[in-house]
Amino acid sequence: MAFQRTILGPAPRPTSPRFCVVCNDPTYQACPVCRSAYYCSAACRQSDRSIHTRLCKTFFDFESKHPPKTHFRAILFPCASRAQLIWLETRTGEEGHRRPDTSPWLSSGSEFSQRIEYDYVLDKPLLDAVYLTYGKDQTDSSKAPLNKCIRSHTATEATQYKWHGPVIAYAMQGNKNPTEYRDIDMKDFRHIINHFTLNGPQIELTIPPAPPEPTIKGIRINCIGDVAMFGKIHYEQIELLETDSIFTTASSSQIAARLELPLLTRFCVPHSL
Numbered sequence: 001m002a003f004q005r006t007i008l009g010p011a012p013r014p015t016s017p018r019f020c021v022v023c024n025d026p027t028y029q030a031c032p033v034c035r036s037a038y039y040c041s042a043a044c045r046q047s048d049r050s051i052h053t054r055l056c057k058t059f060f061d062f063e064s065k066h067p068p069k070t071h072f073r074a075i076l077f078p079c080a081s082r083a084q085l086i087w088l089e090t091r092t093g094e095e096g097h098r099r100p101d102t103s104p105w106l107s108s109g110s111e112f113s114q115r116i117e118y119d120y121v122l123d124k125p126l127l128d129a130v131y132l133t134y135g136k137d138q139t140d141s142s143k144a145p146l147n148k149c150i151r152s153h154t155a156t157e158a159t160q161y162k163w164h165g166p167v168i169a170y171a172m173q174g175n176k177n178p179t180e181y182r183d184i185d186m187k188d189f190r191h192i193i194n195h196f197t198l199n200g201p202q203i204e205l206t207i208p209p210a211p212p213e214p215t216i217k218g219i220r221i222n223c224i225g226d227v228a229m230f231g232k233i234h235y236e237q238i239e240l241l242e243t244d245s246i247f248t249t250a251s252s253s254q255i256a257a258r259l260e261l262p263l264l265t266r267f268c269v270p271h272s273l
C-alpha cells in the first residue's frame with residue numbers, strides 16, 4: 001500500500017512577525033512542512049534541524065485528526081523510543097478543575113510537574129506556560145529507567161541532567177495562572193528541549209566542601225627518645241591549625257622577647273602528634 005505524505009509548501013505570511021525559535025529574531029518564515037516553527041534564516045533552521053525533524057513531519061498529519069475538544073495535543077517522551085505526539089484527554093476532577101489523564105503513559109501513581117514559563121536559552125518569557133509531568137519514580141533513579149529519548153535530544157549539549165521514566169509535556173494558555181489547555185506546537189517543542197538542557201527533574205542540592213582550615217608552620221623539636229626509638233629527625237617541620245591550643249596556652253621565652261620574634265613553645269608528650 002502506497003503511503004503519501006502531504007507537504008504543505010510555503011506557509012502564508014503571517015500578519016505580524018513571529019520569533020525565530022533559535023535566536024528569537026523577528027521573522028515571517030515558517031517551516032514549510034509543519035508551519036509551526038519560525039526561523040529567521042537558513043542558518044537558524046539548519047541549527048535546529050536535528051531536533052525539529054524528529055516531530056516536524058508528523059505534526060500536521062496529527063493536526064488533521066483532532067478528537068473532541070476535551071483532548072489536547074501533547075508530547076510524550078518515552079524512555080526507549082522517539083518523542084511522539086499524543087492526544088491527552090482532560091477530565092474534570094473532584095475539585096472542579098480539568099486535569100490531564102496521563103494514566104495511559106504514566107503508571108507510577110502520583111505525579112510531579114514542572115512549569116516552564118521562561119526560556120533561559122533564548123532569554124525570553126513564554127506567552128503560554130508549558131508543563132512537564134512525570135511519575136514519582138522520577139525521584140528515584142533505581143526505580144525508573146533512564147529516559148534515553150530526552151538524553152538523545154540533549155546529547156549535543158553539555159548537560160549533566162538525567163531524566164528517568166516517561167515524561168509528558170502539555171501547554172496551557174497564559175503564563176502565570178493559566179486555566180485553559182491548548183494544543184502543544186513545534187515552538188513549544190524547542191522551548192522544552194532548551195529546558196531539558198538546563199534543568200533536571202528536581203533541584204539537586206549539593207553542599208560545597210568546607211574550605212580547609214588555615215594552618216601555621218612551626219618546628220617540632222623531637223626529644224632524644226623520639227629520635228632513637230622512632231627514627232624522627234631532631235628538628236621537624238610541622239603545620240598547626242590556627243585553632244591549636246599553642247596559640248592560647250603556650251609560653252614564650254625571654255629569648256623570643258629579646259629577638260622580638262613571636263616564638264611560642266609548648267611541651268609535647270613524646271611520640272605524640
Ligand SMILES: [Zn+2]
Nearest residue numbers: 020023040044
Ligand atoms: Zn534565528
Ligand SMILES: [Zn+2]
Nearest residue numbers: 031033034056
Ligand atoms: Zn517543521
